Amino acid sequence: MTVEACLAEKGYKLPQAAAPVASYLPVVVHGNLVHISGQLPFVDDELVTGKLGDDVSLEEGQKAAQACALMILAQVKAAGIELDRIERVVKLGVFVNSSADYTDQPKVANGASDLMVDVLAEAGKHARSAVGVAALPLGAAVEVDAIIALASD
Template sequence: MTDNIEKALEAKGITLPTPAAPVASYVPAVEINGLLHISGQVSMSDGQLITGRLGDNLSLEQGQQAAKACALMIAAQIKKAAGSLDRVDRIVKLGVFVSSTPEYTDHPKVANGCSDMMEVIFGAAGQHARSAVGVAALPLGVAVEVDAIVALKPE
């Protein structure tokens, strides 16, 4: 199978991270009936967690960068599980969790960091349904966590 998407990412200067290992009792991805379910991927860049809370010590732009980092990790997990990003038929749904203060309301704008990167990576197939919610805390103190449902093309 060709890796056209990965070549396009290289041309854009985008490098996928090494897929993160689970930090608890779960697996990173489960494929069933043509759908790949990706476990929540936390905000991490260059091997370092992106921590903090929106509405407190992180700006909207920092939140969007954290969400973008989650998108790149999701893509890395897809590649590992499916063998190639070219197997993606459609990003079906993203669940975006944003660590935020109770008064913070820009969760959808933070989530756009992930959503926009999915379109950069997968083009029209990266357009998806989504939920974006604020939470009091996330694992390891991260700013953003995103899970995904991905439709795959048959092998």
């Protein structure tokens, strides 16, 4: 089954790849590695904003992280790379807009990690960091970046 067929079967829909909001490229390919800039969470075309531990629940944070993971795949596709070329998600970096005493960043990050494994199976298993931060661009609740290895053509 193709990655896109798996996405559809599981009820996931890739969003329109977001344009950069500053001076950077959303995707850089170097050799067989694809570096995807930090992606923000859009759910139903609305940016998920707020702070985990204050006004955003764990479940909302996980959904936001999942939306970031879908945006990562959308960016890969928008760069003209077939999703079926993904050989391995090497690493996800998950940044969680958190109150000072919030410690469930790994649980929030599972929203992105679980989606990658759900859609890509073994190739979706990855190394990861989950970091609490004081603020994110545009007030986003979560931001996720990625390094993905591609199979040779």
